[in-house]
Amino acid sequence: MDFSKQFEQIKGSVVNICVLNSPKEKKVISSGSGVIIGDGTKIITCSHCIKPNLLNIARFSGEDNARECKITFNDPIKDIAILEVDKSLGKGVRMGDSSAVKIGQEAFVVGFPLNIKKITALSANIAGFEPLDGFELIRIDSSINHGNSGGPLFNSEGELVGIVNAKHGGLSYILTEVQQAKSKEMEVIGGTNLVKFIQILIKQMQRNLNLGIGYAIPINTVVNSLKSSNSLIKRKL
Numbered sequence: 145m146d147f148s149k150q151f152e153q154i155k156g157s158v159v160n161i162c163v164l165n166s167p168k169e170k171k172v173i174s175s176g177s178g179v180i181i182g183d184g185t186k187i188i189t190c191s192h193c194i195k196p197n198l199l200n201i202a203r204f205s206g207e208d209n210a211r212e213c214k215i216t217f218n219d220p221i222k223d224i225a226i227l228e229v230d231k232s233l234g235k236g237v238r239m240g241d242s243s244a245v246k247i248g249q250e251a252f253v254v255g256f257p258l259n260i261k262k263i264t265a266l267s268a269n270i271a272g273f274e275p276l277d278g279f280e281l282i283r284i285d286s287s288i289n290h291g292n293s294g295g296p297l298f299n300s301e302g303e304l305v306g307i308v309n310a311k312h313g314g315l316s317y318i319l320t321e322v323q324q325a326k327s328k329e330m331e332v333i334g335g336t337n338l339v340k341f342i343q344i345l346i347k348q349m350q351r352n353l354n355l356g357i358g359y360a361i362p363i364n365t366v367v368n369s370l371k372s373s374n375s376l377i378k379r380k381l
Contacts, residue, residue, distance in 0.1 A: 145250040145267050150302030155205070157237045158263055160256040161189045161227070161294055162210070164199040177255030177295030178202060179304060181239070184232030187213065188366060189294030190309045191220045200227060205256075205263035217370060221277065223309045224366050225294075237296065240303030242362035245270055245282060253286050253308055253358070255295025268297065274359060281359040282306045288358025297360040306360030 157180040165171045176193030180186070187202055194200050196215055203210035213227035245251075251268040268286035275281075284297065288311040297306035 145252070145300065147250075147252045147265070147267070147298075147300065147302070150252070150298065150300070151254070151265050153302050154237050154254065154296070154298065155263060155265075156234050158254045158296060159187060159202040159204055159233065160261065161187070161193050161213075162201050162203065163193075163195045164201060167199055170199075173198075175256060175259050175291050176293045177291065177308070178227065179237055179254075179294075179296040179307070180233050181236040181304075184234050184236055185229050186216075186236075187227040187229070187233075188296075188307055189225050189227060190307060190361075191218055191223045191225045192309075193294040194218070194225050194227070202227065202229065202233065204233075206261055219369055222279075222361065222365065222369055224307070224361060224369055226370065237298075237304045238302065239363060239367075240299050240301070240305040242282065242305045242364045245299065245305050245362070247272055250300045251284065251286075251305070252298050252300075253284070253288065253292060253295060253360075254298070255292040255308065257289035257291040259291060266292075268358075271357065279362065279365045281309075282362055283312075284308075284358050284360060285356060286358055287356055288312075292358065305363050307363065307366060308358055308360045310359040312357035312359065 159178050161176045161178040162172045163174045165173050178187040178189035200213045201210035202213050211229045216228045217226035247270050249270045253266045253268050266286050268284045271285040272283040273280040292308050295308045296304050299305045
């Protein structure tokens with residue numbers, strides 16, 4: 145799929161969402177993606193990409209300058225959040241209809257995976273749907289990684305149809321058991337706690353494991369959640 149024309153239209157509307165440890169030190173402790181909507185002052189991202197009690201910022205591809213964001217909506221259950229800035233960041237993307245998305249259709253994902261500071265675009269195909277708490281996630285065949293969360297899923301027309309929130313992948317039962325084990329329960333050999341080392345290793349594996357399948361929250365679910373919460377956002381955004 146050649147989505148270069150569509151990418152040119154939306155590349156200025158996708159931002160890197162970062163959480164800083166403090167306004168003074170400004171150390172990035174987590175990084176995700178977000179997409180600008182409406183008049184340019186609102187950003188859709190995932191709930192797990194933000195921290196309500198810390199400094200949440202938005203920055204453009206390759207830039208260090210960032211805008212501080214205010215959290216105006218946060219639904220950890222559906223994993224949706226809306227951030228707002230005091231001045232427009234740019235043009236909002238066109239909203240699509242996720243109910244029209246069908247298996248086999250081409251799509252593309254844009255975001256900031258693996259702490260890459262420059263915008264990254266990935267081709268995708270609609271691979272299926274996954275039931276979850278009263279709605280269906282869109283399953284996509286794409287190389288989704290840590291950091292893509294909160295980023296937009298566009299259809300072939302460049303319309304926003306979903307918000308990426310997860311990658312498919314997990315560890316075996318026994319590795320999960322080791323990861324969750326308490327250090328004192330395991331033998332310390334040669335002064336080195338091997339389980340502690342393995343737990344760190346597994347954590348890194350989980351962050352970087354990628355099986356080529358990801359999931360996105362349908363944009364209709366996002367809009368309906370905002371409407372039900374008496375948010376001012378409307379479908380035309």
